[in-house]
Amino acid sequence: MQQLAKFIYYKLLGWNIVGRFPSELDKFVIIVVPHTSWWDFLLGLLVRKVWKEEINYIGKKSLFDSPLGWFFRSTGGAPIDRSKTNDTVKAIAQIFKDRDKFRLALSPEGTRKKVEKWKTGFYFIAKAVNVPIVLVAFDYGKKEIRLSKPVYPTNNQDADFKKYHSFFDGVVGKRK
Template sequence: MKAIAKFILFTLLGWRLENDFPQQPKKYVVIAAPHTSWLDFPIAILSRMASGTMIHFIGKASLFKGIFGSFFRVLGGTPVDRTKSNNMVDAVIDIFNKKEEFRLGISPEGTRKKVDKWKTGFYYIAKGAKVPVVMATLDFKNKKIKISEPYYTTESKEADFEVFHSFFKGVKGKNPELF
């Protein structure tokens, strides 16, 4: 599967992978941005498969119904009910605490629409689970996926978000006006 994913991503689609997903530590949160198109998902899945590193994801529950539900679960997905007011951060921290190895990919924007401010759930998940954040770009202009080294959050949320935002500076999503 890894060879097929590499062939599709690199040869057929012309993407490049700068760095690879870290093998250590065995637990971290991946923030992938910009998230401006449905095409982000297949590119992210192909890059994960090409690297050979399982990165799990969460998605709205409606995506996990019927045939697609089985498909998304096989790909490493977990459905979330966004209509209920449940404590998603604590639930995900609990998953991290129960597993020996778990890497979770999240879009910091939380949607494909333009947002003024990123959601903070990924940050509180990383802090609560005591795991680092790995940043991954989806740069459609340069067809480049860049992966950062693990970043351990500090006591300053503002300083941490400056690091996150600077990593993605200049990256163009499929629909750049949405980022």
């Protein structure tokens, strides 16, 4: 399956990877930017096969209770109750604590639309469970996926976010 994924990713689609997936780490948060299309999810599933790595994501609990729940679980999904009465950061932190391996990929934009400001949940999740953050750019302009080295959040959120944002300077999403 990995060879087929590599053929599709590199030869058919013509994409490249810049950077290295930190396979030696069992737990970290991956932020993927920009998230402008549902194609990003499919590209993410494909590149997971290229890397031959387990990468997780969260989804609303009702998705996992639906007839397609098997699909979401088999692709690394974890159900989360996102109701107003639930502390989502705390619930996700608990998933990290309950599992031996959990690499959470999410979009800090929180939507597929262009946003001016990221949501901060990923940052507080990483701090709560003391795991690093890996920045991943899906650059449709250059047809490459770029990865940062793992970075731990500090106690200076503003400085951290400036570094994170600078990593994504010039990256072009599927939709502009």
